Amino acid sequence: MTSALPAQGKAPVRAVTVVSLIAATTAVLSWIPTWEAEFALGTIYVFVVTSFAASGVFLLADRSTGRTGWAMIVAAFCYEASWWWTWPPEWEIGPAPLISFLFGYWWFAIGGLALLRYPEPVLSRRYERAYFVYFAIWIVGVKLFIAAVSKPEWAGWNEHAWWLTIAPNRALFDATAAVFKIGVIVLALLLILLLLLKIRRSRGLERADSLPASAAGIAIGFLGSFYIAAQLFHLSKPVTDALRTITALTALIAPIAFVISLTQRRLARSSxxxxxxxxxxxxxxxxxxxxxxxxxxxxxxxxxxxxxxxxxxxxxxxxxxxxxxxxxxxxxxxxxxxxxxxxxxxxxxxxxxxxxxxxxxxxxxxxxxxxxxxxxxxxxxxxxxSRRRIAEAGLAERRRIERNLHDGAQQLLLRVMSSLSLAKHRAQRGRDPSDAIETAGNDLDEALAELRKLARGIHPAVLGEMGLQPALEGVADRLTIPVTVDVTAGRLPDAVEETLYFVICEALTNVIRHADADSAEVRVTQGDGTVVALVTDDGHGGAGFEGGSGLAGLRDRVETLRGDLAIATGGDGTTITVRIPCG
The missing domain is CATH 3.30.450 (Beta-Lactamase)
Known part of the structure; x- marks a missing residue:
């Protein structure tokens, strides 16, 4: 059949028609004994078998989903066999009852495999493959064991049907049949879990592709579990019949889901x-x-x-x-x-x-x-x-550090040297040098404080030790207007954290110097691999990147980390937004 499928992925109308007619004909023939008593359910049954087979052919037309297509076609005929138990006793002869008993549940296993795998050609996770190995062992091995320890009439079939009876034991049969149903319920619930995990890890086109099939699998697994539980606990016939009909209707969702996904694919190509x-x-x-x-x-x-x-x-x-x-x-x-x-x-x-x-x-x-x-x-x-601005900013920063060293710590250290020289001179002449030494000590303390202040300007120790919140709170406490600091982001990479600190500090300095603001607010949040910092003030606005503004230098610094800096300004204040990837 695959040789008849065109390479461009269009489902061959002839193949769909032929397979659908075969599936519909065999389904109608299979329901002949019960059409009069179960016409509505039989109609649903025929539609499920036909739609499974037809959607399988559609999937075969796409080379990437061909295996899923074969699975749906096999599931269609297994689903057909699963309903032979409704036949009257005179029809339940030969191998048909045994085929239905052994392979009826295969439609759920193979259909679940198709739903979980789609749109991938194979199962992508080891635990998914292990799940279906256990599922196959369960529905084949336990069913064979049940057939070996039972007689056909115990399973609801004609006593003259073919069977694999070896050592019939009614108590063992009843117990094993109940355990089998419990196992199928557990496997159905596990299928739901696997489908939910698949939805969670998928994204974009992958999620759009797989979501309809996954939703169908969840619905079938959920309602199928209820139906098997109703059989297990021998609920009343009206309840069991209602659940049977609902489960049959739910099975229609699977082929519809595949058609929806294939339609989405074609629409995506047209986009x-x-x-x-x-x-x-x-x-x-x-x-x-x-x-x-x-x-x-x-x-x-x-x-x-x-x-x-x-x-x-x-x-x-x-x-x-x-x-x-x-x-x-x-x-x-x-x-x-x-x-x-x-x-x-x-x-x-x-x-x-x-x-x-x-x-x-x-x-x-x-x-x-x-x-x-x-x-x-x-x-x-x-x-x-940008490089020119970064070089100029670096040069300006070095000049600032040189100027601060020259005007601050250097002058204080010269005074220390002068005081120590005076103390030495006095000591050599037998005079008390303590006053000069005390003056030198005071000047040295002041020089150390100046150097620490300068070091904090280069890289504050509190930033490296405790993070952004304490470091920014320390800056805010020294400003002349109230500043609210709210940092919900955790510890960030050193380069990101340091860049955010200096950009925020410079932005707050601009607020004090130029915005004529009464208050400001700093917020730092993190999500989806990106940290976002907002500096907002209630000043007169007007901030921008033009005319050699220092904000252009801040933007350059942020962009070196693949981030961006934006300004929203007006008469009611300015908001600077910084975004830096940190995932």
Whole structure:
């Protein structure tokens, strides 16, 4: 059947029709003995068998989900066999009862395997594979054991049906049958847990793909457990029949979920056309990266551009980390067959390789039209200006330290030397040098205090020892306006913590000098691998990066850590927002 499937992934109408007709015909024939008594349930039964088989063919049309398609087709015929127990005794002859008894539960196991695996070609976790090995052993091994210690009539079949009776024991049969049902209930609940774990760890397109199938599996596992429990505890026939009907209806969710996921895939492919339109309006590489992230559903995707023939950087100009380089690399093709850029994509998107490569081609068209050259030129100018500001800030800082040393500690140390010389002179002439020594000691204490103050300005000890909250509270206590400090972030990498400290201190200094504010507030929070700091004041506003503002230097310092600094200002005050990745 797979040879008839076209490579582009469109489900062959002829194959779907043929398999659906076969499944529907065998289901109708299987229900012949009970159509009159159970017409509504029989209709549901036929729809479940047919939809399972048809969705299997649709899945076969996608090479990445072909195995899941075969699982759904097998599950369809196992589901069909699972209902043969409703036949009247005169139909329950030959091997059919034994086939139904041994393989009826396989529809749940194989269907659960398909739901948990989709859209991956194989189970990705060792514990998932172990789960289905135990499941298979349970429903095959225990069923064989039950058949060996029972007679067909004990299991509700015609006494003349084929059976595997070896050593019939009614008490052992009843106990084993109850244990089997309890085990199936436990396995069904474990399937729900595995599906919930899968939803939790998935994201983006992967979650959109798997969510319908996972939700279907959860519903089937939950309601199927109730139905088996009703049988185990011998609830009244109306309750058992109602649960049986609801479970049959729930089984319809699985093929519907697969059709929904396949439809989503086709819609995602068509979104590449919308991507081309969006990319045409992009004016920077960051805009291109943002558009690609949205279409691919991967918020961590990176657009890497060449800094040299063999070296790539992010579209912001930063070097790539080892973790980023370990991602799936998708070339953005140029018209001459070369590579104009790289997409660094979540490896989970390999299953959507056609979509990712189509998006890469669309991005290549835009980048080749001059955007890459223009944006890199603009980035180079920004980097050069940023480096110049950082160099100037470093030079200014060194001059400040030199000036403070010259005007403060150096002068005090010269006075200490002068006092000690005077004390020595007095001692040589037999005079009391204690006054001069005391003066030298006082000057030395003052020099030490000046050096400690200077050292705190370079790197405060309290920051390294206790963190941002105490360090910023110490700064706030020395300011002339009330400042509220609220730091909920934990300890951060040293470079991040130090940068935040100095940026916040400089921002508060600007508030005191220029904002004419009555109060200020500092908040530092952390989440999703990013730390966010806000410095807010109630001054007259007007802060900005223009005209050589010191805020431009702060922005440069933040950007060296791949962060960003933004200013929101107006007549009711200014808010400076700093975001730095720290995951």
């Amino acid at each position: 590449v056309a919308d991507l081309v339109v969006r990319l045409a309006d992009c004016t920077s590489l960051k805009d291109v990266q943002s558009a690609l992230r949205e279409v691919l559903g991967d918020p961590t995707m990176l657009l890497a551009v060449p800094a040299s023939p063999a070296h790539y950087v992010t579209c912001e100009g930063y070097p790539l980390t080892g973790e980023e380089l370990a991602r799936w690399r998708v070339p953005v093709p140029a018209g001459n067959g070369g590579t104009v850029a790289l997409l660094l994509v979540d490896p989970a998107l390999r299953r959507r390789a056609d979509l990712v490569r189509s998006a890469a081609v669309a991005a290549g068209l835009v980048l080749e039209n001059g955007l890459l050259r223009d944006d890199l030129a603009a980035q180079l100018a920004q980097v050069q200006a």
